[in-house]
Amino acid sequence: MSEPVVFENVTKIFWGSKRVVRALDNASFKIPSKTVAGLLGPNGSGKTTSFKLVMGFLKPSSGKVSVFGVDPWVRGESVRRRIGYLPEKPVYPDVPVYRYLRYVAKVRNASEEDVSRIVRLVGLSGYVWMNTRGLSRGYLQRLGLAQALIGDPELLLLDEPTANLDPLSRREILELIKDLKKELGITIVIATHILPELQEVVDYLLYINRGRVVESGMLEELATRYYxxxxxxxxxxxxxxxxxxxxxxxxxxxxxxxxxxxxxxxxxxxxxxxxxxxxxxxxxxxxxxxxxxxxxxxxxxxxxxxxxx
Ligand SMILES: Nc1ncnc2c1ncn2[C@@H]1O[C@H](COP(=O)(O)OP(=O)(O)O)[C@@H](O)[C@H]1O
Ligand SMILES: [Mg+2]
Missing domain, CATH: 3.30.70.1650 (PDO, CxxC motif)
Structure with a gap:
């Protein structure tokens, strides 16, 4: 099967009032189908920008982005329907968990049963009547995963899913991603600036720095290459x-x-x-x-x- 995400010489420039930022600089890469890929790099290296390009929220300054073989800037809606996205800084409405998830399901044409299944899958069962405002950070991330999973996405984009979590919640979220990998068998891309914790989850790595692709490959290949x-x-x-x-x-x-x-x-x-x-x-x-x-x-x-x- 062909790769769900392909970037060819993609440059993304932000024209600020004071300075011009090259968030992506001639970046080319492919995310292999059905892998869990780590999109890795220090803060400001272009990870979130890459996700926004995949979602069709941003237009590349030059180069070509293809998602499921089409241009997400042109066909954003149809592309986004097939993607589950956990943003870096999600904002949730101030309503009970269940009401919010049911709303997401309605928008994505998913059923009530889907919501219940996903709630169980991410371990939110005891929290569905709680207001989103009352959730701890760890449970907010579970909610983030839940909303991303509604509608059976073929591609999951998780932007810093474990950032700002205490060690225990971090562990739990990673275990959850591991379960998702096993159960769903879909392509998952995890953007993070903390690599070691991805150890048990990822099979493909893409390392970017200052908008440039420094290294990419299957984990085993990279481990061998870097001794x-x-x-x-x-x-x-x-x-x-x-x-x-x-x-x-x-x-x-x-x-x-x-x-x-x-x-x-x-x-x-x-x-x-x-x-x-x-x-x-x-x-x-x-x-x-x-x-x-x-x-x-x-x-x-x-x-x-x-x-x-
Ligand atoms: N909307 C924007 N306007 C101006 N600069 C931006 C914007 N979004 C991101 N940037 C800049 O682009 C670079 C890459 O940002 P980002 O993709 O968020 O990096 P990462 O997610 O790897 O931390 C950073 O220098 C950031 O300040
Ligand atoms: Mg980011």
Whole structure:
């Protein structure tokens, strides 16, 4: 399937009274279909502007934006109908949660059942009669996710979904996004300036700085390219036997034994070495599955921001 979002040499200039800002500067990228993509970069790097371009709220100064194969500036309404958007600074009407969500459902032609299902999905069940004004920040973000999910979007844009949350709510929102990834199987783009917390969620990364695309790729590819640590999940008949073989390899940083599996932490650049050991006849027999779980994004972020300075 083709990519739902494609930017080709997109520049967005804001003409202020005092200064001219190039929020996006000749940016080209694609968001692969059905991935959870992290749109990453420091404050002011152009993340929110990118989302507004995708939504058709802004017109590029030059270059081409395509969403679902069409120009969102020209066909905004039809594009927006297929997108769930959690803005960076959402504003909610001062009404009970349920009334607001029912209103959103009406506008998007979704049913009452959809609202109930989504309320359960985001964990707002006990709060539907509460006024939006009474919700804590963490629950406001749940409400933000709920309104974005109404109408079965094919693409979800989440702008700084965990900003300004306490650590516990942050954790809960991330868990929720993980569940959404599993349950919905749609394309999700998460804009954030805090990378390490996305570790367990994203499979694709796009790093921008000052409106320019610095790096992009699938997580595994970037981890390998930047020599950061990665965690591999290995489903195996005799995890202990394999573990004792792996710990002697010097690129193996740690091994965690589980019931019928292992989680091995290695420097991602040594993936081939790991696969070589796994293919040795005495180990390969009981191995059922090998999969990269995640990589050390903190380390990757440091290397990426280092390379863009
Ligand atoms: N409406 C606007 N008018 C003028 N400048 C803007 C406007 N929106 C964004 N900018 C500027 O564009 C740059 C990128 O902003 P933004 O996309 O919000 O970055 P991010 O979301 O990555 O923090 C910043 O320098 C910001 O000040
Ligand atoms: Mg922003």
């Amino acid at each position: 950061v640590d990665a965690y591999y999940y290995i489903e195996v008949e005799e995890p202990r036997k394999l573990a004792s073989r792996l710990v002697v390899e010097d690129y193996v940083r740690g091994v965690e034994i589980r019931d019928k599996s292992l989680v091995v932490r290695i420097n991602a650049a040594f993936k081939e070495e790991l696969l070589r050991v796994l293919s040795l006849p005495e180990y390969s027999i009981g191995i059922r599955r090998v999969e990269m779980l995640t990589s050390e994004l903190g380390e990757l972020y440091e290397k990426l921001s280092g390379s863009s300075r």
